[in-house]
Amino acid sequence: MTDPTKDPRFLRDPYPTYTAMRSSCPVQPMPPGSGGRPSYLVTGYAEAREALGDARLSKDTAVFFAGKESRRRLHPAVAHTMLASDPPRHTRLRKLVTKAFTTGAVAQMRPFITRVTDDLLDQWSAGEPFDLVAGLAVPLPVIVICELLGVPPADRPDVQRWSAELFAAGEPGVIDAASHAMADYMTGLIADKRRDPGNLLLDRLISARDGDDHLSEEELVSLAVLLLVAGHETATNALGNAVLALLQHPAELNRLRENPDEIPAALDELLRFDSAVSTATFRFTTEAVTLGGTDVPAGAPVLVALGAANRDPARFPVPDQLDLDRDATAHLAFGHGIHRCIGAPLAKAEMEITLRAVLVRFPGIRLAVPTDRLDWRHTRLVRGLTSLPVLV
Template identity: 80%
Template sequence: MTDPTQDPRFLQDPYPALAALRARCPVQALPTESGGRPGYLVTGYAEARAALGDPRLSKDTAAFFAGKESRRRLHPAVAHTMLACDPPRHTRLRKLVTKAFTAGAVLRLRPFIAQVTGELLDRWPAGERFDFVSALAVPLPVIVICELLGVPVKDRPDVQRWSGELFAAGRPDVIDAASHDLADYMTGLVAAKRRDPGDSLLDGLIAARDGGERLSEEELVSLAVLLLVAGHETTTHFLGNATLALLRRPGQLERLRGNPDDIPAVLDELLRFDSPVSTATFRFTTEAITLGGVGIPPGTPVLVALGAANRDPGRFPSPDLLDLDRDAAGHLAFGHGIHRCVGAPLAKAEAEIALRAVLTRFPGIRLAEPAERLEWRRTRLVRGLSALPVMV
């Protein structure tokens, strides 16, 4: 089938095409170019939520691809993360990581997030065109998650580059190389912290035990890679998408500027409106299931389109309208069930602090390029801007 990420019109606004698919059938087969077994695409909200919570849909990619020939050379620490396994292993790993993202832990991070935000905004050039993505949306979450993990400042540009290259759609060689660069770096960082322990999240994972069992070296590296990548990619695109949505709607922007205390309450609607994760990570059926009235055989990949589900009019009336008064609780931007994004509280805290600071300090912020000419990342997994030219 045609790759939609190569169509500029789809990248600009995928929602009409996704709505047409959903109207035809919220669960449908997607034929493969080779004529092999198709995957299934889920675009309806109820069906997506059911799929995300169904234990018969496995995320164990190692089991699915076992024995299948592949030209890919992803590093195992990237290919087999916590996102690519099932209980009980997933339960054990998630329990250890969740401690770093409790409400109390995020609350303690807020002063640091505010400090970094202020320092980044201090560099914004008044009266000149610049890129919001590279000036705030990328560096803020990168600095925060690197600080959490204990990544030295001098290494952060390389870590940021490798992380971005993991999402280079259509360039498997770049993705594979980046996976090795990032995993090799994290292997070295784990070794360095064993020699000279500190108080970072990574130090805590090295010392952590689950009952009487420590994390293996491979698990440590894999968790470090996952936390780094997931800890900033989603937030980067959340910030960019939310800011663009507001800049295109001056009335909504002005409302928040005048009432910045409303920002925490509207984050869910901004997430629902243009989800930073467009498609959930890989799943496949372990037995025959029926989803949305459609029978799916065992061993079949199922793609859950979170962005499409969040625009389902059966769950969110007038879904193409950004309504800051809408109760958007229950949106699927962070997933659902046991694999729901563990860093969601941190992402929302960063977005709240950043948006409040931008609207307060720069009341005249505006687009420096027509929205129709903006470039979007060419990837199926996330939805985010390559750049967002603005002026203040």
């Protein structure tokens, strides 16, 4: 079969394709990639949740690609992050990170997030088009995660550019170069913080210990890069997708505008409705697995379509309708199991604060262009708008 996800129409609206695939079979083989072997795409909710929690599906890319010749030149700190590891290494790294990256730290950041949001929205002149992606959804999470890690303001434009380049689909040279630039920068920043320590997230990672265990230099750099990239990519796309969903559902938009205290409870449904991460990161079977009635051989890549799973009518009735009364807490937008996004509390705090500010300050917000003129990022991994022009 051909790969439907390569159709440009898929980028604009993948859900009809996902519905058709799920109806045919919730787990099905895709055409062979450059390695010559087929991958398997999971589109059903139950099957996705099972796959995300199955220890027989490994994320250790070093094992999968061992002995395979590759022209890629990704920096090891990017190629072998905590996301690309299994227990016990993953358990150890996540335990050390969790000690520094707590919900308490997120709570302490809320006044800063609010201040940055207001400063960004102050640049919006009434009557003039405002790109909600470029003007708010991109810079806010970058500023916040850079503040948490201690990245100086003067360096943040470079960090933002490198992060965007890491998702440059179809441009492996650009991705590889960005991985080295980001890792080299974080190596230097860690060295600076050792000379002049503080009490920010990166400082706490440097000093994080579990008994005699601590992070190696390579692990420190890798975690810093991972937190920097993952810490704003998800929030950027989630915020843009949420605002667009509300603009396309005026009744729900009006409801939150009139009752902004309902925004925290609405976040899970907004995240379910249009997942910022379309496909979970790489997994492969370490042994033959039967998933959703499909036999998946050992050594096969498995792609879990989180966006498809969140629109499965078997789990969420009438899934293509945004319903703020729905209990969507079981959504998979942040993944599931041991690899569930560690930055989920920060992403939700950013969404809550920014949605409240936008709806309260700009109650007449509306799209400045027809929806068919909106452009989506050209990657299957994440789902996000390249721009979102709005008016008040």
